Amino acid sequence: MDVITRSKDNTKLLIIPDFETSAKNIINVLKKYNKFLILTHSNPDGDAIGSCLALYHYLKQKNKIVSFKLLTPIPTNLHFLNGIDKIEIINNPTNDEIPNDLDVIVILDLNDISRLKEIQAGIEKSSAIKIIVDHHQEPKNIADYYLIDTTASSTGEILYKLLKIDETIVWTPAIIDNLYVAIMTDTGNFRFERTDGEVHRIVADLIDYGVDPVKLYNEVYNKIPINAARLMGIGYSRLESYYDNKLVIMPIYHKDFIDTNTKEEDTEGFVESLLSIDGVLMSILMLEIVERNEIRVSIRSKGEYSARSLALHFGGGGHINAAGCRFHNSDFNQVKQKLIEKAKNILFQ
Ligand SMILES: [Mn+2]
Incomplete structure (x- = not known):
């Protein structure tokens, strides 16, 4: 069933296909196109960075050209994450940061690009296909594809369900560790509301694929400088x-x-x-x-x-x-x- 939701500025009704249909459509776009840009919110947290890096590694596995840009620094306790050196931090962002030969822009853990105000116009002007994967309320009407579940614990949880649709995915440490950290941090280490059975089943899968929860906990929480x-x-x-x-x-x-x-x-x-x-x-x-x-x-x-x-x-x-x-x-x-x-x-x- 389609989900109908009002856009944030209240002017338009967004009609978003049900989760499964959206997810299938998005996986097809990810497979079909070649040049990607990944974006998330400023002052990124573990969910933002972990989800973006998991997607980054997935797209690299599919031999895509991928860039991941951030407008503000990465918290020190996330510097260990696989792929952190691939992130471009833009110090003086302008709308030129959005290359004009992009095929797809994927925005994770964010549904309102006015929070990226320095590059908002660049994103809006871009002819690239825009995808939003997120768990926040009231998405703005800017994307071509949405994968949104406001009841999900984290964007990491949604992204796991998305990537799982691709039966050819190889669950490499780079992908699973980043997904695990996304979910672990956004659930406050599995304490916050929305830490339901589904979250634990996903995490159980990730552990079966090789995640070491003790190691990742120590990296994220026991490394305060x-x-x-x-x-x-x-x-x-x-x-x-x-x-x-x-x-x-x-x-x-x-x-x-x-x-x-x-x-x-x-x-x-x-x-x-x-x-x-x-x-x-x-x-x-x-x-x-x-x-x-x-x-x-x-x-x-x-x-x-x-x-x-x-x-x-x-x-x-x-x-x-x-x-x-x-x-x-x-x-x-x-x-x-x-x-x-x-x-x-x-x-x-
Ligand atoms: Mn989040």
Whole structure:
């Protein structure tokens, strides 16, 4: 059955064929064409990078020409992933980053290319076939093919189901390790909601194909650089709590990065760690990024308390329990006050 969903700007109804039909159509496109570009969201997480690299290795296995471009750096704990050296990080992105001889652009873990604003026009103008594989809500009407399951734990889970349709696929370590890391990270190591039997069955398959879960867990979670741990310590020493500890905010300033010789990607995992504090329903990490004149805000929450609503209110986005937004040319404390005020509506709705 076709899935009918309203596009994000509410102007168009998107009619997306059912999952199985979409998946078959997309595999045919992947097999048929030759020159591919893979894209994902900025500040990529394990699901974004793992899914893109798994797809990269699959396409290389099919002897395709593939590039994978990112607009922002890769978190340090993902640098071990197979294929990380193939990613092109674009420092000053322009619309020229989209080559004009592409056959297909595949966008993973992202359904709204306005989040890639520097290259949005380039993507829209490109005559390449556009495919979106994602598990976020409200896809924008920009692609030719969609593979979307908003109930899926991760893009990695969806991509596994897609690639499985190709009976000739060889499940190489490069593909399975990346898929496993995508699913492991987006489920918070199999703890978050949506970690259902299906997720465990997929992961069981991946382990049968040769994934070493202990090794991958150690690589992703037990490799915090000592300087990042010191930065986290500074953040914890400054932790602010509101509304009976239902909300906690960790502010990190430019000076803290200098003092500890760290970068923004060293804050990976900070905001999630705050949810393990007793009574916390929502956690916020605020980063002062002077290079971009930006305050970057990451939000996590539990249960029905929506991190996404808070982020959306300030022009950001994400999932119900994991979201983010950015402020430019803004005062740190004023932004914090706005977040505290708005969070109140969500925590006491
Ligand atoms: Mn994801």
